[in-house]
Amino acid sequence: MQIAASIGRSTLNRFQILGRSTIFLFVAFFQAFLPPLRFSRFVKEVEFIGSKSFLIVFITALFTGMVLGIQGYYSLRQFGAEAVLGVMVALSIIRELGPVLCALMVTGRAGSAITAQIGIMKITDQLPALEMMAIDPIKYVISPKIIAGIISLPLLTAFFDLVGIAGGYLVGVKLLGVNEGAYIGKMVTAITFEDIYGGILKSFCFGILITWISAFIGFTAEPTTEGVSSATTNTVVVTSLSILVLDYILTSLLL
Amino acid sequence: MIKVDNLVKKYGDVAASNHLNCHFEKGKITVILGGSGSGKSTLLRQVVGLEKPDSGAVYFDGMDITIMHRKKLYEIRKKMGMLFQGSALFNYLNIYENIAFPLHEHTKIADSVIKTIVTMKLEMVGLRGTEHLMPSQLSGGMTKRVGLARAIVMDPEIIFYDEPTSGLDPISTGVIDKLIKDLNRALNITSVVVSHDIESCFRIADNIIILFFGEIIAMGAAEEIKNSKDLRVKQFINGEPEGPIPFTRTDKNYLDEILFY
Numbered sequence: 001m002q003i004a005a006s007i008g009r010s011t012l013n014r015f016q017i018l019g020r021s022t023i024f025l026f027v028a029f030f031q032a033f034l035p036p037l038r039f040s041r042f043v044k045e046v047e048f049i050g051s052k053s054f055l056i057v058f059i060t061a062l063f064t065g066m067v068l069g070i071q072g073y074y075s076l077r078q079f080g081a082e083a084v085l086g087v088m089v090a091l092s093i094i095r096e097l098g099p100v101l102c103a104l105m106v107t108g109r110a111g112s113a114i115t116a117q118i119g120i121m122k123i124t125d126q127l128p129a130l131e132m133m134a135i136d137p138i139k140y141v142i143s144p145k146i147i148a149g150i151i152s153l154p155l156l157t158a159f160f161d162l163v164g165i166a167g168g169y170l171v172g173v174k175l176l177g178v179n180e181g182a183y184i185g186k187m188v189t190a191i192t193f194e195d196i197y198g199g200i201l202k203s204f205c206f207g208i209l210i211t212w213i214s215a216f217i218g219f220t221a222e223p224t225t226e227g228v229s230s231a232t233t234n235t236v237v238v239t240s241l242s243i244l245v246l247d248y249i250l251t252s253l254l255l
Numbered sequence: 256m257i258k259v260d261n262l263v264k265k266y267g268d269v270a271a272s273n274h275l276n277c278h279f280e281k282g283k284i285t286v287i288l289g290g291s292g293s294g295k296s297t298l299l300r301q302v303v304g305l306e307k308p309d310s311g312a313v314y315f316d317g318m319d320i321t322i323m324h325r326k327k328l329y330e331i332r333k334k335m336g337m338l339f340q341g342s343a344l345f346n347y348l349n350i351y352e353n354i355a356f357p358l359h360e361h362t363k364i365a366d367s368v369i370k371t372i373v374t375m376k377l378e379m380v381g382l383r384g385t386e387h388l389m390p391s392q393l394s395g396g397m398t399k400r401v402g403l404a405r406a407i408v409m410d411p412e413i414i415f416y417d418e419p420t421s422g423l424d425p426i427s428t429g430v431i432d433k434l435i436k437d438l439n440r441a442l443n444i445t446s447v448v449v450s451h452d453i454e455s456c457f458r459i460a461d462n463i464i465i466l467f468f469g470e471i472i473a474m475g476a477a478e479e480i481k482n483s484k485d486l487r488v489k490q491f492i493n494g495e496p497e498g499p500i501p502f503t504r505t506d507k508n509y510l511d512e513i514l515f516y
Contacts, residue, residue: 036360126343134361
């Protein structure tokens with residue numbers, strides 16, 4: 001009896017969190033478009049989530065592309081198909097690695113910071129203070145972050161794709177001697193618009209997912225030091241796993 | 256001005272507010288006294304609408320804020336100022352931006368005028384010249400004063416203070432007390448102060464409410480409370496360890512617990 005009750009309780013709890021977080025997302029999203037619009041807040045968040053992630057995305061993309069270049073070269077050479085190296089690198093990056101790795105890096109850098117920031121605002125009464133100044137904390141703090149995530153992630157992913165392909169080119173063409181024309185030319189003919197569209201759509205969804213989960217976990221964190229530190233860890237774990245699961249779902253839907 | 260009507264709030268089995276009835280007079284300083292865990296902060300948070308009571312009502316100028324629509328509540332909040340225990344300054348804004356924040360958000364006042372207003376408020380709390388500093392660069396007493404400057408920047412009708420003097424040295428306490436009193440006398444601002452600092456309480460209070468485990472055990476003018484014959488009130492204001500208010504919280508007998516555990 002007791003076991004059944006506790007299973008029931010924890011299930012209800014989980015559904016409650018799911019419901020609350022969904023409402024949270026919708027409120028935050030639609031509040032962003034209601035006046036007063038806070039354009040400067042939004043620009044600041046794009047700077048924080050997007051432009052400050054450039055370096056980390058650049059390095060990740062470069063090395064991912066370079067590794068793909070080497071690995072692809074040695075696998076493809078066994079079939080004498082080095083010429084399609086460009087296609088292989090570009091397809092794996094544009095369709096899969098770009099959006100996913102980019103999202104994971106942004107989670108680690110910006111997602112955890114968002115949770116910590118909101119959690120600390122909660123501990124130090126800054127959220128109630130906003131409320132007392134007749135300013136909706138969700139609209140003021142959360143909405144700009146969610147919109148910034150939606151804008152930043154696709155842009156970062158596009159940048160990732162570009163750098164990744166360049167990384168593959170660097171290793172494949174310059175180092176291992178794949179024909180330059182084949183690398184670029186075959187890539188251009190083989191990649192369709194659907195590939196790019198799929199990748200960008202994924203990054204779009206990841207953008208919402210990252211800011212949504214990290215803001216919600218921060219917002220509902222227990223207002224203690226331990227509460228915020230465990231919330232930060234939770235954000236990274238939950239968001240990263242959700243990204244991988246959502247990636248599978250989106251991939252299977254898109255194909 | 257504010258009337259609290261039969262307010263009940265429970266956390267689990269513990270009643271933080273147990274059928275509270277009280278009111279805060281216009282133009283007066285009312286101090287809510289109580290030990291830690293007596294439910295005074297909970298009462299304050301319900302009065303300003305940060306927390307919803309389980310039952311009961313809080314009337315602000317005759318309107319019940321516990322069932323009020325958010326938009327209306329925000330309108331009323333513009334007439335309220337609040338100084339939080341930890342000052343709650345925005346750590347990513349400097350002192351000037353912190354104080355100017357409500358003005359920037361709610362009014363269309365020109366920047367040059369805002370600058371004048373901020374300078375005036377900072378002068379009131381004696382911190383002119385700190386505009387460019389960040390909150391982390393100030394001491395505890397100074398952040399409280401900046402918090403106070405921010406709370407009064409919209410010229411509220413009523414200010415709520417959540418433990419304004421806790422954790423401050425005697426001089427800072429004196430400064431804050433004087434500020435609370437001056438604001439009340441000069442601008443006729445109604446003030447509600449949550450505190451456990453008896454000395455500071457008697458320096459500023461017109462009316463006093465004493466809370467004990469979620470219940471009001473005494474309420475009245477400061478003089479009345481001072482001369483109260485009630486043993487619990489006497490124990491509290493004299494800070495006596497022995498008396499009708501027990502120090503321990505459990506009903507279990509101490510001897511029973513250590514001998515027959």
